[in-house]
Amino acid sequence: MSRPADPTAKIALLRAAEEVFADKGVDGAKVEDIARAAGISKGAFYLHFESKEALLRQVVESFLGRMSAQFTLDEKTPESAEALLSLWLSRDIESFEFLWQSRAILGILESCAGDYRYLVDAFRGECRNTAVRWIALLKENGLVRKDVDAELTALLMNGAYNELVTRLLTERSHPEFRGWLLTTRELFVRGIGTQKLITALEKDAEARPSRVNGTNGKRHEGAHR
Amino acid sequence: MSRPADPTAKIALLRAAEEVFADKGVDGAKVEDIARAAGISKGAFYLHFESKEALLRQVVESFLGRMSAQFTLDEKTPESAEALLSLWLSRDIESFEFLWQSRAILGILESCAGDYRYLVDAFRGECRNTAVRWIALLKENGLVRKDVDAELTALLMNGAYNELVTRLLTERSHPEFRGWLLTTRELFVRGIGTQKLITALEKDAEARPSRVNGTNGKRHEGAHR
Amino acid sequence: MSRPADPTAKIALLRAAEEVFADKGVDGAKVEDIARAAGISKGAFYLHFESKEALLRQVVESFLGRMSAQFTLDEKTPESAEALLSLWLSRDIESFEFLWQSRAILGILESCAGDYRYLVDAFRGECRNTAVRWIALLKENGLVRKDVDAELTALLMNGAYNELVTRLLTERSHPEFRGWLLTTRELFVRGIGTQKLITALEKDAEARPSRVNGTNGKRHEGAHR
Amino acid sequence: MSRPADPTAKIALLRAAEEVFADKGVDGAKVEDIARAAGISKGAFYLHFESKEALLRQVVESFLGRMSAQFTLDEKTPESAEALLSLWLSRDIESFEFLWQSRAILGILESCAGDYRYLVDAFRGECRNTAVRWIALLKENGLVRKDVDAELTALLMNGAYNELVTRLLTERSHPEFRGWLLTTRELFVRGIGTQKLITALEKDAEARPSRVNGTNGKRHEGAHR
DNA sequence: CATGAATGAGGGTTCATTCAT
DNA sequence: TATGAATGAACCCTCATTCAT
DSSP, rough: OOOOOOOOOOHHHHHHHHHHHHHHHHTTHHHHHHHHHTTTTTHHHHHOOHHHHHHHHHHHHHHHHHHHHHOOOOOOOSHHHHHHHHHHHHHHHHHHHHHTTTTHHHHHHHHTTTTHHHHHHHHHHHHHHHHHHHHHHHHHSSOOOOTTHHHHHHHHHHHHHHHHHHHHHHHHHHHOHHHHHHHHHHHHHHHHOOOOHHHHHHHHHHHHHHOOOOOOOOOOSSSOO | OOOOOOOHHHHHHHHHHHHHHHHOOOOOOOOOHHHHHSSSSHHHHHEEESHHHHHHHHHHHHHHHHHHHHHHOOOOOOSHHHHHHHHHHHHHOOOOOOOTTTTTHHHHHHHHHHHHHHHHHHHHHHHOOOOOOOOHHHHHHBBBTEEEOHHHHHHHHHHHHHHHHHHHHHOOOOHHHHHHHHHHHHHHHHHBBBBHHHHHHHHHHOOOOOOOSSTTTTOOSOOOO | OOOOOOOOHHHHHHHHHHHHHHHOOOTOHHHHHHHHHTTTTTTHHHHOOOOOOHHHHHHHHHHHHHHHHHHOOOOOOOSHHHHHHHHHHHHHHHHHHHHHHHHHHHHHEEEEEEEHHHHHHHHHHHHHHHHHHHHHHHHHSSSTTTTHHHHHHHHHHHHHHHOOOOHHHHOOOOOOOOHHHHHHHHHHHHBOOOOOHHHHHHHHHHSOOOOOOSSSSOOSSSSOO | OOOOOOOHHHHHHHHHHHHHHHHTTTTTTOOOHHHHTTTTHHHHHHHHSSSSSHHHHHHHHHHHHHHHHHHHOOOOOOOOHHHHHHHHHHHHHHHHHHHHHHHHHHHHHHHHTTTHHHHHHHHHHHHHHHHHHHHHHHTTTTTTTTOOOOHHHHHHHHHHHHHHHHHHHSSSSSSHHHHHHHHHHHHHHHHHHHHHHHHHHHHHHHSSOOOOOOOTSOOSSOOOO
């Protein structure tokens, strides 16, 4: 009977918050900015969130939730080298697509990681654990060298991928990250894989007639065959 | 507008700023906190810096300057595999020592990287360029595979090292990062090195009867083949 | 601007206002609280009252009206001492019963007396005038000493009774105020009454074998003379 | 070496607060109003008080402290009727002088008594206890009738005096309250005193050829016998 | 020059009032 | 008419910056 609550308002606020936080930083973002960006008044903001702090928390928590779901799925490790290579690439591409969609909020996380360090750290921990578990399994499957330090390698892989994400965030338009991911996979396969896995990788590479590559999105003429 | 009487005050402020920014975050740090930590009054602060913003800028700029000096020295690339391996490790250790000493300010950078992105990006660019140049030279020297994408690999290496730095920043006391750096070197040597370099690496490893390893600082008994 | 459909709503709001104002204080009471307590919506509130302020005014005015009706009835002064004593006590008891029922709103008045001082003062004036007129008549009837200052005595009596009311407001359950009122009557009879009235009082007291007394509602064993 | 702190500022704020709270009510008083009334800026306010709430607390507490000191001194009860009468009057006059000086803050107390009820109640309790103790002692000395209920009478006296205070607060200029206090003393002496005390009172009255009287501060010509 | 008291713009939050349904 | 979502003025408090000493 009353004016129906704008059902999009809360969503709009969450969206707007991601944008405004990303633009101006968490401290620089005024509640009014966010409310206006969501098309409502400052007062209406408080119909949906207890406080600016609560909004930020929800933005961060829900995003980290989505991230967790994306990155810590615990599938079975493939036993064949080919299956591993294939899964590796497809999971990476899927993840980077997700990250590209989430690029605004990723910038926010950087700036307020301090306050939600526990959450961020928890997420990083999950990621590393997932990676560690995979590497351990791959060692048992004979796809990764026995002498590889799983813990440390997981760390380094996370770091390398993380840098790719940072790179992703600087792009204005959807970059061709498939090439990035192929190169990255190759680096780590050679870095920690057994000969068996490396051989499979080389076969896989031959099968690709040409590929997009390079950090600038420009094609490298050279023989990346 | 004469020269400030106390020439040490400005230095003291810069030092204090690093500490206080690190402790409380850039927004959380009050001008008075910094001035007090530098042993001067809030008023005197403005004899040395135009504004809090100006101080932050100088802190960031000068630190990035020191970083540049540390990381982008352009020495000649060694031509022999053994020399490369040796230089690689020693430069890494030296750099991590420097980073450990700078851990306070590194935390600051994380939190305000947004505002000085141009500076940070410039620094990252320098780092990457340095790395790219090295990789290119090593390719010419036959120590790195010809098909390696220098740009992208530089990025990934930076990322991996960066993660080690993040790890470094979480430590309370000086960690045993020598093991970290050996593992990292091995990963990348295998990842992009030619057979020649990999062989040299394996020889080098044999020469080390035991080494500190693992992300927990605990010693791994086994030699890593 | 037609007549509101629900004529009970305004009454309900007035009732609810007394309660909520009493509970939370005038500033602490939100319009929504009152509307909800009255079983209507915040919006509907404004169909019945121009503003919160207008509601408060009406609450205060109408209560003071009821108070006036209760306290300033202008009956004839009884001419005999016995009749006076009897009427005095019965009127007091009746009034305190009324005040006990009105205890919630009395608390409100205390807190906003400032804003409606004119109303409250008008009421106090009425009370004092009533008292003054009575005392004057009783002087003529020879029941109160001729040298009594009617104005000032009325003030003091009001004050004394007022304190009893304050006491009343602190009680959780209906107190035995009959004893309070007997003691108070005695105090003032002795304080301003002629010997004739005092004698009648003492006779009256003798007729009461025992009485409830004391501020704690506990019975005092001794007969008071 | 710096600008010396305005030593009057805190005092000025306390004074100003009493005034502004009295004028506009506790909720209506803005921090800026108070600061401006004290001749300083809103910001400077917070150099002296944690919050508006803290200021109010201090105003109330310190005033109740002064009140306690004024009203609950525990002197010895005089044993002679004349000494009692004399002390009674002089203490009353002294107290009313104090209250007249404190008239602004007394208005504040009314309006925020709710929040500091514990303090106000404590004070009222002290007052009543003092009165109760006096009445009990005077009973032992044979100056107050044995059948007087000390508790309840103390309550009534407090109420009567309280009304005088209320009256005091309505005055624009220093009223002649000596007459009020003489009348009040007479009322209670007659109301609870023994014949001995009443006789002394009448002697004392005869000794005063004329006295200021009346609630309007106008002189009453006749002796009030 | 140095000090820290003083300033006041600015932001988060509340809630009386309005208005679309 | 009745509803409650939406509005925005107002207020408390913070803190970068200024200024009297």
